[in-house]
Amino acid sequence: xxxxxxxxxxxxxxTVIFLMGAGGMIGQLLLxxxxxxxxxxxxxxxxxxxxxWLLFESAGAYAGGKISxxxxxxxxxxxxxxxxxxxxxxxxxxxxxxxxxxxxxLLPGETFGFINIFFTAILTVGPVSLLHGMQFPLASDxxxxxxxxxxxxxxxLLEITGTVLGGLFFTFYLVPRFTSLQITLAxxxxxxxxxSYFYFYHYSGPRRKVLIMGYLALALLLTVxxxxxxxxxxxxxxxxxxxxxxxxxxxxxxxxxISVLEREGEYTINYDGSPLLSLPVPDIAGLQDYAYLAGAxxxxxxxxxxxxxxxxxxxxxxxxxxLENLVYAELDPDLxxxxxxxxxxxxxxxxxxxxxxxxxxxxxxYLSRTQKNFDLIMLGEMSLDTLQANRFFTREFFDQAAEKxxxxxxxxxxxxxxxxxxxxxxxxxxxSLYQTADDVFTDVMMIPGEKNIFxxxxxxxxxxxxxxASRLEERGLLExxxxxxxxxxxxxxxxxxxxxxxxxxxxxxxxxDFRPAALFHGLRYWGRAFAPETMNLLRRLLKLPAAVxxxxxxxxxxxxxxxxxxxPAAAANRLTYAITGSGITAMSFDLxxxxxxxxxxxYIYQLNGLFIVAFMGGMFAGGRFSLKVLExxxxxxxSLFLKLEVAIIFLLPLFGVLVYLLRExxxxxxxxxxxxxxxxxxxxxxxxxxxxxxxxxxxxxxDKKGEGNKTTNxxxxxxxxxxxxGKNTTGQSAGRFYAADLLGGWLGGLTVGLLLFPxxxxxxxLLILMLIKLSSLxxxxxxxxxxS
Numbered sequence: 001x002x003x004x005x006x007x008x009x010x011x012x013x014x015t016v017i018f019l020m021g022a023g024g025m026i027g028q029l030l031l032x033x034x035x036x037x038x039x040x041x042x043x044x045x046x047x048x049x050x051x052x053w054l055l056f057e058s059a060g061a062y063a064g065g066k067i068s069x070x071x072x073x074x075x076x077x078x079x080x081x082x083x084x085x086x087x088x089x090x091x092x093x094x095x096x097x098x099x100x101x102x103x104x105x106l107l108p109g110e111t112f113g114f115i116n117i118f119f120t121a122i123l124t125v126g127p128v129s130l131l132h133g134m135q136f137p138l139a140s141d142x143x144x145x146x147x148x149x150x151x152x153x154x155x156x157l158l159e160i161t162g163t164v165l166g167g168l169f170f171t172f173y174l175v176p177r178f179t180s181l182q183i184t185l186a187x188x189x190x191x192x193x194x195x196s197y198f199y200f201y202h203y204s205g206p207r208r209k210v211l212i213m214g215y216l217a218l219a220l221l222l223t224v225x226x227x228x229x230x231x232x233x234x235x236x237x238x239x240x241x242x243x244x245x246x247x248x249x250x251x252x253x254x255x256x257x258i259s260v261l262e263r264e265g266e267y268t269i270n271y272d273g274s275p276l277l278s279l280p281v282p283d284i285a286g287l288q289d290y291a292y293l294a295g296a297x298x299x300x301x302x303x304x305x306x307x308x309x310x311x312x313x314x315x316x317x318x319x320x321x322x323l324e325n326l327v328y329a330e331l332d333p334d335l336x337x338x339x340x341x342x343x344x345x346x347x348x349x350x351x352x353x354x355x356x357x358x359x360x361x362x363x364x365x366y367l368s369r370t371q372k373n374f375d376l377i378m379l380g381e382m383s384l385d386t387l388q389a390n391r392f393f394t395r396e397f398f399d400q401a402a403e404k405x406x407x408x409x410x411x412x413x414x415x416x417x418x419x420x421x422x423x424x425x426x427x428x429x430x431x432s433l434y435q436t437a438d439d440v441f442t443d444v445m446m447i448p449g450e451k452n453i454f455x456x457x458x459x460x461x462x463x464x465x466x467x468x469a470s471r472l473e474e475r476g477l478l479e480x481x482x483x484x485x486x487x488x489x490x491x492x493x494x495x496x497x498x499x500x501x502x503x504x505x506x507x508x509x510x511x512x513d514f515r516p517a518a519l520f521h522g523l524r525y526w527g528r529a530f531a532p533e534t535m536n537l538l539r540r541l542l543k544l545p546a547a548v549x550x551x552x553x554x555x556x557x558x559x560x561x562x563x564x565x566x567x568p569a570a571a572a573n574r575l576t577y578a579i580t581g582s583g584i585t586a587m588s589f590d591l592x593x594x595x596x597x598x599x600x601x602x603y604i605y606q607l608n609g610l611f612i613v614a615f616m617g618g619m620f621a622g623g624r625f626s627l628k629v630l631e632x633x634x635x636x637x638x639s640l641f642l643k644l645e646v647a648i649i650f651l652l653p654l655f656g657v658l659v660y661l662l663r664e665x666x667x668x669x670x671x672x673x674x675x676x677x678x679x680x681x682x683x684x685x686x687x688x689x690x691x692x693x694x695x696x697x698x699x700x701x702x703d704k705k706g707e708g709n710k711t712t713n714x715x716x717x718x719x720x721x722x723x724x725x726g727k728n729t730t731g732q733s734a735g736r737f738y739a740a741d742l743l744g745g746w747l748g749g750l751t752v753g754l755l756l757f758p759x760x761x762x763x764x765x766l767l768i769l770m771l772i773k774l775s776s777l778x779x780x781x782x783x784x785x786x787x788s
Contacts, residue, residue, distance in 0.1 A: 009201040010146065016198045017139050017155055020082065021162025023187055024132045025616070026170045027089050028053055029609045030180050031125055034096050037257050038120065038241065041272030043387045043598055044523070045117055046608070047591055047753020051746045052121040053129040054587065058742030060133020065735020067134070068141045075202045078138040079195050085131040086191035090184040094233065096124040098240030133742065137735040142202075152734045153627045153695035160620040160691070167613030175252065175609075181237070182230045185222060192219035242270075253334035255603045260338065267342045269312075271335065274383065277312035280344035284313065285481065287381075290453065291317030292482060293490070294378055294412045296471040297455050297463045301375045303406070305329065307363030307392060309380020311339045316350040318378075320477055326356050327372075329363035331603060336360070362602050364397060368666045373406040379413035384429065384522035387598045393433055396513045396663065398440040402458065410457040411441070416525060417452030422499050429521040431506035436518070439510055447490055448499050465491035513599045513663065515761025523758075564779060572701060574783050576740045578645065578776040579697050583744020585648055586690045588752045588769055589655070590615055593683050595757060596659045600666065600675065607676070614680040618687020625688070626695040637703070638780075641696045645777040647689045652766045652773070658682055659762065697737050 032049055039045040064081075068074060099120050136155065143151035174183050196215040199208060222229075238247045238259075245261035245268065252258075261268045267279045277283075291314055295301055302324040306315060310328050318326060330336055336358060340351065350356065359366050367377070382389040391397060393413065401411045415430050422430065430452055437444045441456040455462060465487040472478040472487075509517035563573045593611045598604040629635050662675045756765040 012198045012201040013139075013142060013146070014158055015194055016079075016082065017143075017158040018162040019191065019194050020132075020135050020139060021159035021164075022166025022169070023082075023086065023162075023191065024159075025163040025166040025609075025613070026174075026183065026187060027085070027128055027132070029167065029170050029612070030089070030093065030183060031096065031128070032608065033175075033257075034093050034180055035121065035124065037273040038096055039117055040274040041256065041386050041388070042523075043595065043604065044519075044753055044758065045121075046594060047749040048117060048121050049125060050587065050590070051749025051753070052125040054583075054742045054745035054749065056122075056126040056129040057133035058739040058746060060130040061136055061735050061738040061742060062133075063130075063735075064134035065137040065733075065739070068137050068735070074138055074141050074145070078135065078142060079198060079203070081131050081134050081138065082191060082195060085128055085135070086188045088128050088131065089187065090181055090233070092124045092128050093180055093184060094237045094240075096120065097237040099123060133738075136738050140734040150627060150630050150695070150699070152698045153623060153630060155734075156694060157620060157623045157627060160616055160623060164613050164617045164620055167609050167616065171607070171609035171613065176254075179230060179234055181233050182226065185226055185230055189219045189222050189226075192216070192222070241273075249338060251334060251338065253332050255332040256335075258332075258335055258338055260342065269335075269339055269342065271332075276309075276335075277339070279312060279339070279342045282312040286451065287313040288317045288481070289449070290314065290381075290414060290451065291320070292472060292477055293447065293453055293463075293468065294318075294376065294455075295321035295323075296468045296475075296477075297412065298375050298408065298410055299461075299471065303327075303372065303374045304376040304378065305363075305367070305372075305374045305404075306378045306380055307367070309382050311336065312343065314380055315356060319350055319353055319355060321475055323355055326353075327359060327366075327374075328356065329359045329361055329366045331360070331362045333360040364391060364400070365601065365666065367400055367404055370404070373404055373409065375406050375409050377401050377405060377409070377411050379411075381414065383526075384415065384518055385526050387516060387519060387595060388602045388604075390511070390516045390519040390522070391513060391599050391602060393436065393518050394511050394513045394516070395436050395439055398437055398456070402440055405457065408457070408460050410455055410460060411437070412456075413454050414451040415454065417446075417449055419448055419450070419495070422448070422502050425521060425525040427502055427506055428508050429518060429525050431503045432508040432511050432518045432521050434500075434503040435508060436511040438504075445496065446499060446503065448492075448495050449490060463491075512761065514596070514659065514763070516599075516758055520758045571704065571783050574776070574779045575697055575701060576737065578641075578780055579693065579737050579740045580744035580747070581772045581776040582648065582690050582693050583741040583746075584748035584751075585652070585744075585769055585773060586615070586619075586687070586741075587745040587748030588765070589683065589686045589690075591749065591753045592655065592659075592757065592762065592765070593679055595753075596662075596762070597676075597679055600659075600663055610676075611680060611683050614683040615687040618684040618689075619691025619694075620687075621684070622688035622691030622693075623695055626692045630695060630699055637696050637700050641693060641700060642777065642780060644689055644693050644696075645773060645780065648686075649770055649773045649777065651686050651689060652770045655682060655686070656763060656766050694737065694741060698733055701737070702733060 028050070031053075032046065035045065035049050036042075067077060071077065136159065139159075140152045140155045143155055148154060170183070178186075192215045196212045196219075199212050199215070203211065234250075235247070238250060242259070242261050245263035247259055248262045248267075249258070249260035256272045257270075259270045259273075261270065266281065269276045269279065295304075295318055301321055304318060304323055304325070305327045306318065307329045308331075310318075310330070315326065315328055343351075351358075379392050382392065384390060384393060398411065405411065413433075415433055416426055417430065418426065430446070433454060434444060434446060437454060437456040442458045443460050443462055444454065444456045445462045447453040447455070461467075465484070468491065469478060469484050469487050472482055478484075508521070509515065511518035564570055564577070567573060590612055593615075594604055594608055597607065597611065629637070629640065658678065662678065665675065752765055752769075756768060760768075
């Protein structure tokens with residue numbers, strides 16, 4: 001009996017629907033990881049990647065619903081779409097690695113502009129997500145054809161089950177052991193095997209045996225040749241990604257991606273795709289300049305903490321000062337190990353210096369938990385274009401650093417600069433950093449240069465050329481490029497005075513953990529350097545007359561009036577809008593959870609799948625709850641839907657409270673796991689509230705449609721049924737609301753991830769989301785189409 005249950009028509013359909021969810025989540029997470037490296041680790045591009053996936057999945061769901069209503073060949077189309085999805089996935093990974101550099105002609109390490117990111121995401125994510133979206137409505141009709149009650153809700157639950165388990169399997173088992181291409185090719189084999197099982201029970205055409213044998217043979221051939229095939233494709237695709245050198249190491253650590261390129265004996269170490277340092281000959285002049293000027297800023301630096309960016313020379317030159325202890329906080333131990341292998345002896349010998357202690361811990365967490373005080377806290381070389389870097393330049397971090405500074409202690413960091421000019425995006429970035437430091441410390445100065453050096457502290461004596469020269473001479477370091485003339489040039493009074501005036505007077509926002517103003521300015525700065533056409537377009541849009549915005553607002557209001565109040569389908573449109581708003585909120589919960597964790601702890605690379613899976617697990621639980629309600633029919637569906645709307649509205653401010661509490665807990669709890677568990681648990685609850693709405697919306701819509709059909713006379717009904725056979729199918733209804741849900745996710749990704757959070761911060765973003773859901777609640781509550 002049990003064997004019959006495992007191998008049956010129903011079981012085969014459930015298996016491929018489960019695979020539909022697991023394969024979709026694995027494909028999405030794979031593309032996220034690959035594109036994060038292509039986009040140089042910028043977490044905000046997560047929003048565009050996921051939004052692109054949802055946009056095309058929405059289009060696919062709509063198309064799948066239409067196709068399902070127009071054909072009787074649902075079985076073969078469904079299986080064919082699943083096959084094409086799996087086959088296309090490795091192609092898109094190869095395309096992602098070659099597209100940016102090949103199509104746009106970008107050099108390795110060159111920052112992608114917004115337009116380049118947009119088209120790369122669309123061209124790589126779009127085709128596979130379109131195919132994946134088509135599967136849901138087709139699967140819903142296949143389940144409905146087997147006379148199973150509530151087919152859409154059951155497909156929804158099965159798919160989410162696959163999504164959750166597939167995401168967990170990917171995050172904790174596949175990623176640490178296999179490359180992206182190995183995973184995708186194995187996924188193809190899984191699709192071929194399980195679809196042959198599906199064909200056995202669901203396809204009775206003349207080519208049934210040929211299809212099954214062909215799928216099994218291809219799966220076997222692919223499995224046997226998997227190692228050789230993946231190795232060759234990996235080398236080819238990596239050469240597309242980094243054409244300027246041979247990739248001698250490619251390693252995924254729990255915290256990021258590390259690659260080492262070799263060209264004519266010179267090694268470039270990349271972290272998350274971005275060049276970190278060059279060996280064996282690093283930027284000696286720049287590193288020595290920063291280390292000597294920073295060390296000489298303090299009269300007697302005994303205990304020094306360096307956070308990140310210290311490998312490749314900075315630590316070595318700092319040890320030229322008479323320090324007693326030098327602590328280096330570097331989150332990723334694999335990066336230290338790999339860098340040491342390519343560091344020349346004259347620099348690597350310093351790693352054996354007993355004064356140097358390397359802590360494999362996030363610098364911010366280390367600082368919050370250590371009992372030590374430091375004479376100098378220095379930030380290593382960091383490019384301010386990611387949330388991971390921005391978290392070390394915020395008011396909250398500066399407050400934290402101030403508490404750990406000894407008497408006359410100093411916080412020192414760098415930013416992009418110039419000896420001759422300070423304006424535009426560069427001035428905004430430096431001004432935000434200066435004003436943030438000035439908000440915390442009593443004394444702040446900037447030493448202009450190709451890299452501006454900021455020195456901040458409370459009641460300290462700021463250095464000048466004579467003081468710095470005297471200290472360097474005492475320590476035997478006034479030699480080489482460090483001459484009295486050079487120091488007078490760097491500490492030029494007129495330049496420092498004028499640049500400081502610019503920094504003080506510029507109108508910019510203070511940089512904060514959950515309102516990353518400096519990140520926004522940093523992205524503008526690098527965008528201006530590498531993608532000026534994007535920045536020029538943005539400027540032109542911002543300079544449009546106010547009348548243009550008023551006209552657009554009026555057109556939008558007119559559109560809303562038409563669809564929500566005038567249209568005969570106004571009630572259905574209001575319900576669709578509520579699902580769209582829930583999609584926006586769902587995506588926002590996902591992204592804001594990722595951003596919050598990255599801002600607090602700085603290693604989202606490994607755990608991005610966990611939070612997405614937790615949210616999807618909540619959606620499963622919510623969908624399961626709704627299905628039980630539908631089966632029992634003991635509750636008013638519309639009333640329950642409204643209560644879920646209220647629950648989502650209240651969850652939004654609760655999320656903000658949770659995130660701020662977690663930040664305050666960082667120094668009190670000696671582990672990251674409680675915060676991780678709390679954020680994942682909240683994602684679970686939020687997903688439950690959103691997930692419960694989808695099956696309810698489908699059945700509320702179907703019930704009202706059924707009531708409308710009862711008002712027609714019998715002849716009209718028969719005529720309509722005859723003319724539109726299959727048009728009002730389960731698949732078409734599923735496609736409508738599934739597309740609305742995914743479209744909302746796309747809008748949420750674009751607006752929240754790329755605009756609201758960077759520009760307005762967490763609190764304002766949550767308020768806007770509350771207003772969106774409040775509007776959908778009010779529209780539904782006062783909707784006569786549902787209350788009657």
